[in-house]
Amino acid sequence: MRRTVAEHRAAVQATLAAAWAGLADDAGTRVPLREALGRVLAADLAAPIDLPPFANSQMDGFAIRAADSRAGGRADGRHGSHPKTVDSAKSTPGMAFTVAGTIAAGTVPPALQPGFAAPIMTGAMMPDGADAVVPVEDAVPARFPAAGDTVHLPHVKPGTFVRHAGSDLRRGAVAIAAGTPLNAAHIGLASALGFAALTVRRRIRALLVTTGDEVLLPGDPAAANGLPAGKIYDSNSALLRAALVQAGVDVVLAPVVPDRPAALLAALDELLTAHRDPGFDLVVSTGGISAGAFEVVKQALGDFDVDFIPVALQPGGPQALGTYRGVPFLGFPGNPVSGFVSFELFLRPALAALTGAPAPRHVVSAALAGPLTSPAGKHQVRRGVYEGPGYESRALVREVGGPSSHLVGALAAANALIHIPPGVTALPTGAKVEVWLL
Numbered sequence: 001m002r003r004t005v006a007e008h009r010a011a012v013q014a015t016l017a018a019a020w021a022g023l024a025d026d027a028g029t030r031v032p033l034r035e036a037l038g039r040v041l042a043a044d045l046a047a048p049i050d051l052p053p054f055a056n057s058q059m060d061g062f063a064i065r066a067a068d069s070r071a072g073g074r075a076d077g078r079h080g081s082h083p084k085t086v087d088s089a090k091s092t093p094g095m096a097f098t099v100a101g102t103i104a105a106g107t108v109p110p111a112l113q114p115g116f117a118a119p120i121m122t123g124a125m126m127p128d129g130a131d132a133v134v135p136v137e138d139a140v141p142a143r144f145p146a147a148g149d150t151v152h153l154p155h156v157k158p159g160t161f162v163r164h165a166g167s168d169l170r171r172g173a174v175a176i177a178a179g180t181p182l183n184a185a186h187i188g189l190a191s192a193l194g195f196a197a198l199t200v201r202r203r204i205r206a207l208l209v210t211t212g213d214e215v216l217l218p219g220d221p222a223a224a225n226g227l228p229a230g231k232i233y234d235s236n237s238a239l240l241r242a243a244l245v246q247a248g249v250d251v252v253l254a255p256v257v258p259d260r261p262a263a264l265l266a267a268l269d270e271l272l273t274a275h276r277d278p279g280f281d282l283v284v285s286t287g288g289i290s291a292g293a294f295e296v297v298k299q300a301l302g303d304f305d306v307d308f309i310p311v312a313l314q315p316g317g318p319q320a321l322g323t324y325r326g327v328p329f330l331g332f333p334g335n336p337v338s339g340f341v342s343f344e345l346f347l348r349p350a351l352a353a354l355t356g357a358p359a360p361r362h363v364v365s366a367a368l369a370g371p372l373t374s375p376a377g378k379h380q381v382r383r384g385v386y387e388g389p390g391y392e393s394r395a396l397v398r399e400v401g402g403p404s405s406h407l408v409g410a411l412a413a414a415n416a417l418i419h420i421p422p423g424v425t426a427l428p429t430g431a432k433v434e435v436w437l438l
Contacts, residue, residue, distance in 0.1 A: 002312040004422070005345060005379045008319060011309075012330065013350040015321055019328045020204075020281060020354055028199040033190060036182050038248055039200035040356040045176040047193055050166035055126040056105075058161040062117040062139060062151065063103065063130040066158040069095050094152035099145045103127060117151055119144040126162060133161035169193075181248070181357040204281045204355060206244055207271055207327075209254040210237040211264065211287040211296050212334060217256060235336045235408055236286040243343050244284070248357035252280070259288065261300035272325060283327050284347070287334030290318045297331050306331070312422055314378045315405035316342040335405035341381050344417060344436070361436040364388075366416075369398035372427045374420040383407070383414035386435055397435050414438065 003011070028042030057063065097117035103109040105124040112118055112129035120126070120133060133156075136142060140152040169175055175193060176186050182198070190198055215234045216223050227233065237253055244251045254271055257264045272280065288297035289308055297320060298308050306322030306329055315338040320331025332342040344361070352360045366386055374380040384397045397418055401410020419434040420427065427433065 002310045002317075002377075003319075005311060005313050008309065008311045008313075008321070009346050009349060011321060012346045013353060015323070016282070016328055016350050017354055019323070019326075023202065023281075023355070026202050028201050030197050030199050032197050033187060033195060036190070036198045036200055037184065037187055038357065039182055039198075039203070040248070041176055041178055041180045041182060041186075042199045042201045043178045044174045045190065045193075045195070045198070047169045047171055047173050047175045049193060050171045051169040051192060052163050052165055052167065055165050056163050057103075057120045057122055057124050057126060057133045058163050059133055059135045060122050061120060061133045061135040061161065062097070062099075062153055063109075063112060063120040063126055063133055064097060064117045064153060064156075065112065065114060065130055066132040066156055066160065068097065068115055069132070069134070069153055069155045094140055094154045097151050097153055099147050099149045099151050101147050102144065117153060131158040131162065132156045135161065179356040181359055201355065203248060203250045204351065205250045205252070205278060206282040206284055207252050207254060207268075207275070207280045208237055208241055208244065209257060209264075209267065209283065209285040210234060211257045211259060211285065213259045213294075215256045236334065236339050239336055239408075240284065240286060240332070240339055240343060243340065243348075246358065247348055247351050248355070249282075249351070257296070259294040259296045261296055264288075264296050264300040268324060272327065280327050283324055283329045285320070285329070285331045286339045289320045289331045290333060301329070301331075312378050313341070313345070314375060314380050314403065316345065316381070317378070319346070333405070336408050337383070337411050338405040340411060341405075341417070345381070361438070364395060364435050364437060365432050366395040366397040366435045368418075368427055368429055368431050368433055369396050371429050372399060372418075372420060374425055374427075376425050377422050379422045380420040382418040382420070383410050384416045384418040384435065385414060386416035386437060397433065 031039065098115060100112060100116040100118040102119040103124045105121050109118065109125060109127040112127040118127055134153045136144060138154055145151055175189055180186065214230060214232055216231050217234050222228060234256060241251050241253055252275060254267055257267050285297050288295045301324060304324055306320055306324065309319050309321060311317055311319050315335060316333055318333050319342065322329050330347060332339040348358065352358055382399050382403060383401055384399050386397045389395045397416055399418065400413045401407040415438050417436040417438065
């Protein structure tokens with residue numbers, strides 16, 4: 001009896017969870033910040049300092065005490081009366097301040113005296129006694145006069161254009177939570193907090209095996225004078241290796257294995273032995289698991305703890321799942337799109353759930369740009385191009401290529417996977433479908 005997609009996804013996750021139970025206890029490894037992108041943080045990262053660490057100016061302007069802009073300052077720096085401010089359209093002079101010394105970023109300024117305005121640059125430390133910044137373009141004149149000259153500034157409230165210490169993050173607060181896949185913003189935040197290295201979880205290490213007498217790797221001498229008749233260039237190992245690496249997995253690529261069971265067993269044993277320290281967390285194979293006469297994976301591993309399961313899925317119906325010499329084993333079909341869909345529906349979600357990386361695919365709803373049909377009883381996955389909603393327009397998705405599992409060109413043109421449930425055999429234009437964004 002066929003498994004549903006949901007049942008097989010749960011079985012894959014359960015198999016991997018049982019084998020990877022010890023990963024949660026791993027203390028992680030320290031890597032330089034420049035190498036942390038895409039890794040998963042092993043423990044909560046607490047802020048060792050306030051961010052920003054000191055109050056600083058958000059603008060190029062004048063640091064003042066806000067109360068002075070209301071009470072009025074005099075050119076001699078003393079408090080006193082001043083003519084009321086008039087409308088700026090009538091060339092408002094504002095309140096008069098005496099210009100203090102300029103405050104550059106990276107310096108510690110002297111305290112600001114009442115009635116003075118200090119020219120201050122963006123990011124520069126606010127002087128004691130100042131609690132607001134007036135942008136230079138709001139000053140009269142709209143420039144930085146020399147120290148001792150007079151500048152007229154409008155009334156502002158305390159805190160105007162000031163970045164207060166800790167306003168972004170307080171010292172001791174959790175800056176990045178454990179289990180977070182680190183993106184560019186996380187790396188920038190860690191650097192702003194002074195971290196030169198981060199402790200990240202160990203990556204999953206996978207052995208990827210491609211089978212088939214017909215498969216040649218690009219650059220193989222056998223194709224030096226052109227692709228021989230009956231042969232094809234490998235796409236499976238290149239496609240799945242890229243998908244695994246993108247998902248945060250370290251991949252060891254095995255040589256292409258011919259369609260001989262003994263050759264496959266020998267290759268697996270040799271590679272598992274050679275890479276015993278560190279070992280593999282996972283073996284993934286492509287091809288040789290269906291109903292043909294030369295299904296090498298099924299023939300080689302039939303006596304091992306590996307099940308060969310039909311799943312109600314197209315493409316990607318044949319699946320293999322189990323363990324080989326204690327290592328979790330996933331067998332995907334040999335057609336490239338079938339292998340990719342298998343990865344997306346079964347392995348990628350398990351990696352996200354169990355290791356924190358990669359992030360789950362973004363799932364949206366979209367209207368079909370054209371009609372689709374689907375075989376009864378199967379969860380169909382089509383390649384598509386998704387166009388998000390625009391102004392007064394709905395999200396649309398259109399199929400590229402067709403249902404066939406060999407259409408690598410259509411896969412390369414797609415930015416989404418269109419899901420058609422097993423109970424649906426026909427969908428009209430405009431029907432709503434579930435879409436996974438690639």
